[in-house]
Amino acid sequence: MTAIIPPASMPDTPxxxxxxxxxxxLYIHIPWCMKKCPYCDFNSHEVRGENGNVPETEYVTALxxxxxxxLPQIWGRSIxxxxxxxxxxxxxxARSIDAILTAVRTLLPLEHFAxxxxxxxxxxxxxxxxxxxxxAGINRLSIGIQSFNPRHLQSLGRIHDGSQAHRAVEIAxxxxxxxxxxxxYALPHQTMEEARNDIKTAAAYGVPHISAYHLTLEPNTLFHxxxxxxxxxxxxxxxxxxxxxxxxxxxxxxxxxxxxAQPGCESRHNMNYWLFGDYLGIGAGAHSKISFADRMMxxxxxxxxxDYLAKTSPDMMAFDSPVMEQHEVGQNDxxxxxxxxALRLTGGFATKMFEERTGLAIDSIQPQLDEAERRQLIxxxxxxxxxxxxxxxxxxxLLQIFLPESGA
Numbered sequence: 001m002t003a004i005i006p007p008a009s010m011p012d013t014p015x016x017x018x019x020x021x022x023x024x025x026l027y028i029h030i031p032w033c034m035k036k037c038p039y040c041d042f043n044s045h046e047v048r049g050e051n052g053n054v055p056e057t058e059y060v061t062a063l064x065x066x067x068x069x070x071l072p073q074i075w076g077r078s079i080x081x082x083x084x085x086x087x088x089x090x091x092x093x094a095r096s097i098d099a100i101l102t103a104v105r106t107l108l109p110l111e112h113f114a115x116x117x118x119x120x121x122x123x124x125x126x127x128x129x130x131x132x133x134x135x136a137g138i139n140r141l142s143i144g145i146q147s148f149n150p151r152h153l154q155s156l157g158r159i160h161d162g163s164q165a166h167r168a169v170e171i172a173x174x175x176x177x178x179x180x181x182x183x184x185y186a187l188p189h190q191t192m193e194e195a196r197n198d199i200k201t202a203a204a205y206g207v208p209h210i211s212a213y214h215l216t217l218e219p220n221t222l223f224h225x226x227x228x229x230x231x232x233x234x235x236x237x238x239x240x241x242x243x244x245x246x247x248x249x250x251x252x253x254x255x256x257x258x259x260x261a262q263p264g265c266e267s268r269h270n271m272n273y274w275l276f277g278d279y280l281g282i283g284a285g286a287h288s289k290i291s292f293a294d295r296m297m298x299x300x301x302x303x304x305x306x307d308y309l310a311k312t313s314p315d316m317m318a319f320d321s322p323v324m325e326q327h328e329v330g331q332n333d334x335x336x337x338x339x340x341x342a343l344r345l346t347g348g349f350a351t352k353m354f355e356e357r358t359g360l361a362i363d364s365i366q367p368q369l370d371e372a373e374r375r376q377l378i379x380x381x382x383x384x385x386x387x388x389x390x391x392x393x394x395x396x397x398l399l400q401i402f403l404p405e406s407g408a
Contacts, residue, residue: 016331016359021291022277023080025269026108028063028100029283030089031305034123037157038222039215043285043303044087055309060096062312064103066282066301066322069312071107073290073297074280078109081269082116084138090120094132101137115140115178115268122160122168130175140178140267142211143168147187148201155188155228169205178265180209185243186236187215188228195239196246203250208265212243213258237393257344257392274345276338276357282322284308289329296329296359332404334358335365339402343395348378348386368402377401 029043032054036046047054082104084097097118104110117140118133130141147153150162160168172179181202185195202210214236217224231239244254252260256274259267273279281288285303289296302308302324311322329337338358342349351362362369369385372378377391377398391398 016294016296016334018291018293018359019356021077021293022275022357023272024074024077024290025081025083025272025277025279026079026104027269027279027281027283027286027288028082028084028089029086029281029286029301030059030084030092031087031284032091033086033088034091034121034159035157039156039218041218041221042087045305047091054091055305056092056096058309059305060092060099061314062309062322063100063282065312065314067103067107067280069321070280070282070288074108074278078111079104079114080111080277081114081272082110083269084118086119088121088124088144089118090124090129090133094129094136097133097138098136105137117142117180117267117269119144120168120172121158122164123158125164125168125171127171127174130171134175139176140180141172141176142180142182143172144182145169145202146182146184147198149194149198152187152190152194156184157222169207173205173207178209179207180211180267181205181207182211182213184213184215185239186231188230190231190239192235192239192242196242199243199246203247203252208262209267210247210252210260211258212247212260214240253346255346257395274341275349275353276341296334298327298329299323300325331360335360336399336402336404339365340399343378343387343391343398346387346392348384350384351380351382354385365402372398372401375401 031043031045032047033044034047036044082101089097101116116138118138119142120130121144133141145165145168146156146158148162148165153161153165169179169181183198183202185198199212215230217227230236247254247260251262253263254260255266256270259270261267278289278291280290281299281301284301284305285308286301288299290299291297301322302311308322311320335354335358338354342353354360354362369378369380372391373380376388377394379386379388387395387398
């Protein structure tokens with residue numbers, strides 16, 4: 001199945017009037033990795049040279065300046081969650097992470113007990129470093145395990161082996177109560193038994209959250225140019241069912257397409273994305289969605305780190321900005337963008353949430369809802385809209401109904 005890409009928006013938002021603004025999260029992008037993986041299409045850049053070439057101090061200064069520049073757009077709003085993504089944020093020192101979080105707390109109201117997540121990859125784990133991350137204010141760790149199988153790790157181009165994957169989880173659990181493990185399935189030459197072993201191994205650690213992603217061949221990746229031999233669609237689908245059943249038996253709730261959590265341990269940051277909340281993204285290539293009473297904006301920062309650093313340098317001109325692209329989300333697109341996120345949730349969404357987050361009446365998508373229900377892709381009542389099992393399995397078919405040009 002191909003991904004659904006929302007169409008370019010036109011600024012047709014004169015009727016948008018939000019009664020209240022949604023929750024606001026902060027995303028901080030750190031774009032460097034030890035090695036670029038052949039399946040990765042994220043804005044990440046390999047560290048090159050014997051000692052690396054990451055301008056860590058300069059980049060921390062740039063992030064803080066970026067945040068200061070963005071303050072007028074979010075003035076008076078509190079931050080519900082913070083997420084350090086990448087790249088590999090754990091490449092940075094705990095001192096740098098602490099400096100960034102200190103600036104965040106100084107410039108913005110950070111909610112009490114806010115979820116603060118750091119992505120980390122095995123191969124960058126040091127016991128003292130991760131204790132220092134916790135002391136700096138990180139309270140949730142997301143580890144890019146991908147697989148515990150050495151053969152699959154090698155085929156995925158990962159820098160760690162199976163023993164390092166296990167050691168990373170052990171170090172994480174010594175320092176953090178809230179840990180997520182990222183896994184992938186439908187890997188090159190992967191068998192059902194190998195996929196089952198990965199999932200069982202992750203569940204046996206008893207971490208609060210597990211994410212299991214189907215490996216897809218994304219454009220502009222090495223795997224897309226030179227496709228490896230992958231399990232066929234039927235086997236991949238059987239793997240998905242096996243993962244859902246195995247994790248359910250271990251007490252995990254499949255609350256989103258690829259996300260599984262013990263009760264009460266859902267990712268608050270990602271839930272805000274899926275329920276069409278707001279987020280400010282700072283750092284190279286970071287995306288933002290920011291709502292105002294009368295409009296909704298999407299932004300993207302400059303992708304190349306050197307361009308981003310130039311636009312956030314201390315001697316930049318007043319009219320310079322780290323924002324490379326910006327557009328208003330048009331009235332026709334708000335409904336689709338909401339559905340594209342919220343229909344990933346197993347439990348669906350409250351009808352009133354659609355109206356609160358889009359500024360549109362639910363009646364504005366009545367023909368599309370009727371069509372989705374007729375095709376048994378959703379169930380609904382006056383309070384809630386929920387994707388059926390078929391709707392979750394064929395999510396792109398369901399989303400196609402809500403594309404603005406599809407009519408119904």
